[in-house]
Amino acid sequence: MNQPLTELFSSLTALLHQHADYWRPVAFREVRLPWMNQHPRLVERLYALEPDQIDRLSTDADALADFLAVDLPFAPVLQSLTALPAFPRRKAAAVHPRFCAGIPGRKWQQVEAFVHSLPDATLPILEWCAGKSHLGFYLQACTGQPVTALEWEVALVAQANARARRDNVALHSVALDVLTPAADPFVQTAQQVVALHACGDLHERLLGLCVEQGAHQLHVAPCCYHKRAEEYYVPLSQRGRATGLTLHKSELHTAVMETVTAGASVRRQRMQLQMMRLGFDCLQRDVRGVDRFLPVPSLPASRARMEFAEFCQHCASLKNIELPASVNWQHYQRQGEQRFWQVSALDLVRLLFRRPLEIWLALDRALLLQEHGYAVQVGTFCPAHITPRNLLIQGRRD
Ligand SMILES: C[S@@+](CC[C@H](N)C(=O)[O-])C[C@H]1O[C@@H](n2cnc3c(N)ncnc32)[C@H](O)[C@@H]1O
Numbered sequence: 001m002n003q004p005l006t007e008l009f010s011s012l013t014a015l016l017h018q019h020a021d022y023w024r025p026v027a028f029r030e031v032r033l034p035w036m037n038q039h040p041r042l043v044e045r046l047y048a049l050e051p052d053q054i055d056r057l058s059t060d061a062d063a064l065a066d067f068l069a070v071d072l073p074f075a076p077v078l079q080s081l082t083a084l085p086a087f088p089r090r091k092a093a094a095v096h097p098r099f100c101a102g103i104p105g106r107k108w109q110q111v112e113a114f115v116h117s118l119p120d121a122t123l124p125i126l127e128w129c130a131g132k133s134h135l136g137f138y139l140q141a142c143t144g145q146p147v148t149a150l151e152w153e154v155a156l157v158a159q160a161n162a163r164a165r166r167d168n169v170a171l172h173s174v175a176l177d178v179l180t181p182a183a184d185p186f187v188q189t190a191q192q193v194v195a196l197h198a199c200g201d202l203h204e205r206l207l208g209l210c211v212e213q214g215a216h217q218l219h220v221a222p223c224c225y226h227k228r229a230e231e232y233y234v235p236l237s238q239r240g241r242a243t244g245l246t247l248h249k250s251e252l253h254t255a256v257m258e259t260v261t262a263g264a265s266v267r268r269q270r271m272q273l274q275m276m277r278l279g280f281d282c283l284q285r286d287v288r289g290v291d292r293f294l295p296v297p298s299l300p301a302s303r304a305r306m307e308f309a310e311f312c313q314h315c316a317s318l319k320n321i322e323l324p325a326s327v328n329w330q331h332y333q334r335q336g337e338q339r340f341w342q343v344s345a346l347d348l349v350r351l352l353f354r355r356p357l358e359i360w361l362a363l364d365r366a367l368l369l370q371e372h373g374y375a376v377q378v379g380t381f382c383p384a385h386i387t388p389r390n391l392l393i394q395g396r397r398d
Contacts, residue, residue, distance in 0.1 A: 005363055005366050005367060005370065005376065005378060006239065006367065008081060008359075008363060009239065009240075009360065009363040009364070009367060011081055012081055012356055012359060012360045012363070013243045013245060013360065015074060015077070015078050015081070015356065016245060016353070016356065016357070016360060017243070017244075017245060018074075019074060019078075019353075021033075021034040021035055022035050022072070022349050022350065022352070022353065023251070023254060023349075023350050023352075023353035023357065024251055025350075026250060026254075026347075026350065027342070027343040027346040027347045027350070028274075028277075028278070028293075028343050028347075029293035029295075030293065031291070033346060033349075035349065036346075039071050039072075041071060042068070042070075042071035042072070042349075043346075045067075045070070045071070046345040046346060046348060046349075047342060047345055049345050051341065051344075054341070054344050054345055054348065057348055057351075058344075058347075058348060058351055061079060061082065061352075061354075061355060062079065064079075064348060064351060064352055065078070065079035065352060067348075068348070068349065068352055072349070072352075075352055078352060078353070078356050079352070081356060081359070082355040082356055082359055084359065084378060084379050084380055084391070085379045085380070086379055086380045086381075087117035087377070087379045087380070087381055087392060087394070088117075089113075089116045089117065090116050090117070090118070090119075090120075091116075092112070092115050092116050092138075092142040093141055093142045095138065095141050099137075099138075099141065100134075103134050106386060106387070107134060108134070109382065109386045110196065110197075110382060110386055110387050111134050111135050111138050111196070112138070113381050113382035113386060114135060114194075114196050114219075114221060114381050114382070114392070115135070115138050115139055115142055116381075117219075117379075117381040117382075117392055117394075118139075118192075118194075118219055118394075119217075119394075119396075120143070121139065121142075121143040121145050121192050121217075122143075122145075123145065123190055123191055123192040123216060123217060124145055124146050124147075124148070124190070124191055124192070125139055125140070125143070125145050125146070125147045125148070125191070125192050125193075125194060126147075126148050126149075126150070126186060126187065126188075126191050126192070126193045126194070126215075127139070127147055127148070127149040127150065127194050127195070128150055128178060128193060128194065128195035128198055128202070128203070128206045129150065129151060129178060129195060129197075129198040129199075129202050129203075130149035130150060130151045130156075130160065130173060131151060131153075131156055132156050132159055132160055132163075133147070133149040133151070133156075133160040133163075133171060133173055135194060135196050136149045136160070136171050136173075136194075137160075137163065137164075137169060137171060139194065140169055140170060140171050141169075145170075145192070146170040146171070146172075147170065147171040147172070148171075148172055148173075148174065148186060149171060149172070149173040149174065150173075150174055150176055150178050150183060150186060151173055151174075151175065152175060152176060152177045152178070153175075154175045156173075157173040157174065157175040160173035161173050174186070178202055178205060178206070179201060179202070179205055183205070183209070184209060187206070187209040187210060187212075187213045187215055188213060188215065189213060189214050189215060189216060190216060191215045191216060191217070192215075192216065192217040192218075192219070193206065193210055193215045193217065193218045193219070193220075194219045194220075195219070195220045195221065195222075196221050197221055197222075197223035197387075197389055198220070198222065198223060199223050199224035199225075199227035199228075200222075200224055200225050200226060200227040200228035200252070201227065201228040201229060202227075203220055203222045203223075203365075204228065204236065206218075206220065207220070207236065207365055207368060207369065210369075210395070211368065211369065211372040214373075214397060215397075216396065216397055216398065217394075217395070217396050217397075218369065218374070218393075218394070218395040218396075219392060219393070219394050219395075220365070220392070220393045221381060221389060221390070221391060221392050221393075222361070222362060222365065222389070222391065222393070223256070223389045224256055225252040225253075225255050225256065225358075225361050226249045226250070226252035226253040226255075226256070228249070228252075231248065231249055232246055232247070232248055232249070233246065233247040233248075233249070233251075233252055234246055235364045236364050236365060236368040237364050237365075237367035237368040237370075237371055238367075238371055239364075239367045239371070240364040240367060240368075247357075251357070252357075252361070254350060254353065254354055254357055255354060255357040255358040255360075255361055256354075256358065256388075256389065257350075257351060257354050266301065268304075269301040269302075269304040269305075270301060270304070271340070272304035273299060273301060273303060273304045274340055274343075275333075275336045275337050275339075275340045276303075276304070276306075276308055276311045276312075276333075276336060277296060277299075277315075277336070278335075278336040278337075278339040278340050278343065279308060279312070279332045279333050279334075279335055279336020279337070279339075280296065280311065280312045280315045280316075280332070280336070281293060281294065281336075281339070282332050282335040282336060282339065283312055283323075283327065283332045284315075284316070284319070284321060287316075287321060287322075287323060287324065288321065294319060296315045296318060296319065297318065308329055308332070308333045308336075309327070309329045312327070312329075312332070358391065359378075359391070362378055362391045362393055363378060365393055366378045366393050366395070369393070369395040370395075372397075373397050374395035374396060374397045375395070375396050375397070376393065376394065376395045376396075377393075377394045378391065378392070378393050378394075379391075379392060380392065
């Protein structure tokens with residue numbers, strides 16, 4: 001199904017190395033990005049975009065590549081490397097509508113699509129970071145195989161076990177931290193291991209254990225690569241390490257930059273918050289007399305309802321900055337709004353690399369498995385509008 005994974009990995013590595021100045025720096029933090037001097041016409045075209053055009057380009061990768069191609073001839077080449085095949089959809093057992101009652105619509109679509117992309121299961125199933133085990137219950141219904149689910153939230157475990165008892169289903173959820181050695185014995189050879197949207201450290205640990213224990217089948221849809229303890233990501237595969245490409249957590253974040261799953265009101269709140277953060281950034285540069293970004297801890301969307309002055313006072317107190325008695329709040333608020341649209345436009349260049357980075361990271365995982373004797377396939381298990389985290393890595397070792 002795949003062109004050799006190594007070939008695609010090499011092509012992506014070469015482009016990521018060559019064009020690192022376009023995806024490593026983040027416009028939110030840096031007023032001048034390294035590529036801006038080289039591409040004044042592109043900067044002008046980006047700044048001329050209307051908000052709805054920025055929105056459209058940030059959700060349509062092909063249109064974005066076409067737009068950028070005028071100034072960045074590598075854009076279509078990069079975009080062409082992101083066309084991964086979809087796993088063929090298999091027919092899975094129909095379940096009673098009651099089965100998915102209470103599961104949010106999009107989650108159920110993800111679960112269905114994931115299960116329909118798997119080969120027939122003839123082995124007991126291990127579900128990693130299972131949440132309420134929606135995936136495990138559906139897999140059990142489709143395959144008849146017993147499921148062991150691992151999850152650390154005790155309430156979710158209790159809920160899954162109560163459902164299993166009530167419906168007489170062969171599913172057992174276990175409360176544990178998968179990052180501790182307590183999880184090790186659960187990964188075994190004669191097993192089909194599944195993980196839907198396990199974040200950075202969580203799926204990395206699973207891959208390590210599968211490789212060690214030789215689990216026969218593994219199906220992982222990774223998520224949030226940046227959620228990991230280590231600050232820097234050193235590739236997992238030997239081939240990955242040989243590339244010399246190391247990524248900071250913030251660069252891993254680029255691979256999962258928001259696309260459009262949030263609703264309008266959440267998006268509006270986030271936008272408001274970003275504007276205020278940028279306004280505060282302009283203010284702190286002036287107050288400290290240091291023209292450098294100052295990271296402020298991420299704040300809940302509810303902060304978006306704060307007055308701008310109150311917001312800045314809150315951030316200043318977090319960073320031990322003494323603000324002057326009188327501040328022209330309106331001026332900085334306006335600056336924040338202006339910066340927001342500039343940053344959103346400039347960020348389109350980084351966004352061009354979002355999917356290539358995500359695929360590169362998935363391939364690194366796939367190559368790790370390959371290096372340990374697995375036959376591996378990488379593709380999509382559902383369209384991006386169901387979840388943008390739609391990459392599936394399937395490994396089989398007999
Ligand atoms: C993004 S959710 C995915 C849940 C489920 N697989 C799904 O797709 O609905 C990740 C799950 O991992 C669990 N989790 C996070 N850290 C964990 C840990 N260290 N050990 C076990 N479970 C963990 C969370 O509680 C959460 O239920």
